[in-house]
Amino acid sequence: MSESDRMQPVISLRSLHKSFGSLEVLKGISFDAHKGEVIAVLGSSGSGKSTMLRCINMLEIPTAGEVVVGGETIRLKKHGANLAIADQRQIDSVRSRAAMVFQSFNLWSHMTILENLIEAPIHVQRRSRAECVAEAIALLEKVGIADKRNAYPGHLSGGQQQRAAIARALAMHPQVLLFDEPTSALDPERVGEVLTVMRSLANEGRTMLVVTHEIAFARDVASRVIFLHEGIVEEDGPANKVFGNPRSERFRRFISTFER
Amino acid sequence: MELLHNFSFGPGGWGAALLAATLTTVAVAVCGFVIGGVIGALVAWAKLAERALLRFAADLYTTVLRSIPDLLVIYLFYFGGSLAVTQAVNFWGRDGFVGVPPFAAGAMAIGVVSGAYQAEVFRGAFRASSRGEIEAGKAVGMSGLLLFRRIIAPQVLRHALPGTGNVWQMVLKESALISVTGLVELLRQAQIAAGSTRKPFEFFLIAGAIFLAITWISQHVFSCFERRTGRYAAGGLY
Amino acid sequence: MDPFFIRDSFFQLLSGVPLTIELTVVGFLLGLVLAMLIALMRFSRSLPLRNAARSYVFVMRGTPLLVQMFLIYYGLGQFRPTFQSLGLWQFFREPYWCGILALSFNSAAYGSEVLRGALNSVSKREIEAARACGMSGVLLYRRIVLPIALRQALPAYGNELILMVKATSLVSTITMMEVTGIAARLISETYRPVEVFIAAGAIYFAINFLLTRAVSMLDWWLTPHFRGVPKSRQQERANV
Numbered sequence: 001m002s003e004s005d006r007m008q009p010v011i012s013l014r015s016l017h018k019s020f021g022s023l024e025v026l027k028g029i030s031f032d033a034h035k036g037e038v039i040a041v042l043g044s045s046g047s048g049k050s051t052m053l054r055c056i057n058m059l060e061i062p063t064a065g066e067v068v069v070g071g072e073t074i075r076l077k078k079h080g081a082n083l084a085i086a087d088q089r090q091i092d093s094v095r096s097r098a099a100m101v102f103q104s105f106n107l108w109s110h111m112t113i114l115e116n117l118i119e120a121p122i123h124v125q126r127r128s129r130a131e132c133v134a135e136a137i138a139l140l141e142k143v144g145i146a147d148k149r150n151a152y153p154g155h156l157s158g159g160q161q162q163r164a165a166i167a168r169a170l171a172m173h174p175q176v177l178l179f180d181e182p183t184s185a186l187d188p189e190r191v192g193e194v195l196t197v198m199r200s201l202a203n204e205g206r207t208m209l210v211v212t213h214e215i216a217f218a219r220d221v222a223s224r225v226i227f228l229h230e231g232i233v234e235e236d237g238p239a240n241k242v243f244g245n246p247r248s249e250r251f252r253r254f255i256s257t258f259e260r
Numbered sequence: 261m262e263l264l265h266n267f268s269f270g271p272g273g274w275g276a277a278l279l280a281a282t283l284t285t286v287a288v289a290v291c292g293f294v295i296g297g298v299i300g301a302l303v304a305w306a307k308l309a310e311r312a313l314l315r316f317a318a319d320l321y322t323t324v325l326r327s328i329p330d331l332l333v334i335y336l337f338y339f340g341g342s343l344a345v346t347q348a349v350n351f352w353g354r355d356g357f358v359g360v361p362p363f364a365a366g367a368m369a370i371g372v373v374s375g376a377y378q379a380e381v382f383r384g385a386f387r388a389s390s391r392g393e394i395e396a397g398k399a400v401g402m403s404g405l406l407l408f409r410r411i412i413a414p415q416v417l418r419h420a421l422p423g424t425g426n427v428w429q430m431v432l433k434e435s436a437l438i439s440v441t442g443l444v445e446l447l448r449q450a451q452i453a454a455g456s457t458r459k460p461f462e463f464f465l466i467a468g469a470i471f472l473a474i475t476w477i478s479q480h481v482f483s484c485f486e487r488r489t490g491r492y493a494a495g496g497l498y
Numbered sequence: 499m500d501p502f503f504i505r506d507s508f509f510q511l512l513s514g515v516p517l518t519i520e521l522t523v524v525g526f527l528l529g530l531v532l533a534m535l536i537a538l539m540r541f542s543r544s545l546p547l548r549n550a551a552r553s554y555v556f557v558m559r560g561t562p563l564l565v566q567m568f569l570i571y572y573g574l575g576q577f578r579p580t581f582q583s584l585g586l587w588q589f590f591r592e593p594y595w596c597g598i599l600a601l602s603f604n605s606a607a608y609g610s611e612v613l614r615g616a617l618n619s620v621s622k623r624e625i626e627a628a629r630a631c632g633m634s635g636v637l638l639y640r641r642i643v644l645p646i647a648l649r650q651a652l653p654a655y656g657n658e659l660i661l662m663v664k665a666t667s668l669v670s671t672i673t674m675m676e677v678t679g680i681a682a683r684l685i686s687e688t689y690r691p692v693e694v695f696i697a698a699g700a701i702y703f704a705i706n707f708l709l710t711r712a713v714s715m716l717d718w719w720l721t722p723h724f725r726g727v728p729k730s731r732q733q734e735r736a737n738v
Binding site: 094095096099100106108110119120125165168 | 621626645
């Protein structure tokens, strides 16, 4: 890989704005995510962190600004007062490279766990079935639920479902993993098993963007922390610096409410 | 103008006849619906009874009546009823064939069939009713008829309203089947007019339009009822 | 009450069963195709298409099937010269085709509502996950939306099949000799309505019973994900 490839950010957000009707949620977000970074996105409810993440794979369309994924600028067109997707094929391709893990897992209920994992690789990425199945089994072993591969999502616990969802995201060979509050819908006992998986992914050098409430995870695993407040980036820097010496008073107060 | 003349109310026009036939349709539907309501309530009560025999009989009733075509039931009541009446009359001395009034036969047939559907509606409505409220009624010393009248029945009726609305629409459309007995309801009248004027398309179209008007009005009436009884449901005053 | 007479009627009525089955199947399938078309129209972006579909459902569900059948069989006969010049009169004078048309058009209205409800009930979350994997358009519908929606629609649509069987009895009023038609003839010939009713009722009951079981089995086969947790590892391996 050439030097310029290594320097080129995996994700680039430029002046991202998003309004829902008259409510402006994102008021100009700009940052770059580089390869290998594990970025924790923190902020109180309503700060816009989930919205920002969903703008990256265009599950929400920004009202202004630019999103660049893997060097490719996502093309949007005017649609009345708002913007809309200009090129569906580009979006589909981008989405298969920026895999998302949802708060409510969102596994497909009518397919087994194995089928959930091979669905997108076979039908969106057009890879061979044998290859996808073999890889899926390996991924399920990696996240620790290989014995559940023929079970249906409804038969699994929350923690198991989320681990399956992570495996599903990994099965697409993504350049970056997007986590939207992955542990918020889990019972406290189950949170640990998912964080363990995420920690091992970070140690492998994967590029991860994690919107989360888990301050401990942000402090111990993330390489970089971004703090959002009311749609603006208030804090952005290496994890140890940000936690050790926060510049913003609000962020200081934010982490203090979680520290015991 | 000939078109309009056909539907007018003067001599040579069919307006008056159609109006009378429409009233017959509504009347036989209402009678059938009420009979069905009574039967349905009884069958629902049997379905929820403790004795297995009652439950079995009720289940058999609803299963059978929902599997056979309504037309067959109408034939049964009309021809069977006529046969029974004829035999009775012959027994008492008079000769000849006596037909049972098609209105009665039709209403009975519709009642028996809709009773099966109304039983299911009542059963579902009962199960949807809040056991807690019934228990509270018992706890303050209500029982028997009082409990039924003040607590159980209002709840069941409220939950039964949407399903009952559906059954009413069904009964209304089924009334058209009674035309095979010769009863001069809307469809039969349209048939007669069509045969006389050689304009079946117009008259069947107008019959359809009148049915549509009645179903549309019924829908609004039921919505109104649902809104009024729903006022006390969770969520409060709308 | 003569058991032998019931048995004889039974065998006479049996000769009407093929026609009943045929009308049921053709009417149901045609109705299903139309129902899908109308359901898609309900979801279309174009307002005229959506309104056309809504009006269709409103009219077809608000008027009796018998009126619709008479309208097609007798009513269209008024325009015989027009149809003859178009070469279509062959179809519209046959009670068979008029019956099929009425049955399928009517069923399509009810069926489209079932399909619409099923499509609406597909979890937005599962659709979002599919979009996030890069699925869209036809692929999204084919692999995710339709399989979930069809499984949801199955019980209610199975009911439509039973209703279709009962509806075929109406074609006896336009001169067709399916089971009810033969029953009506038998009653008027023998004046024994109760026995004929029992025989005919038994036939319809049997047909509907078999169909209900078939639909139940199909539903069971298609929805392993609604069943409980597998009891043992052997059972799980059996799912491979």
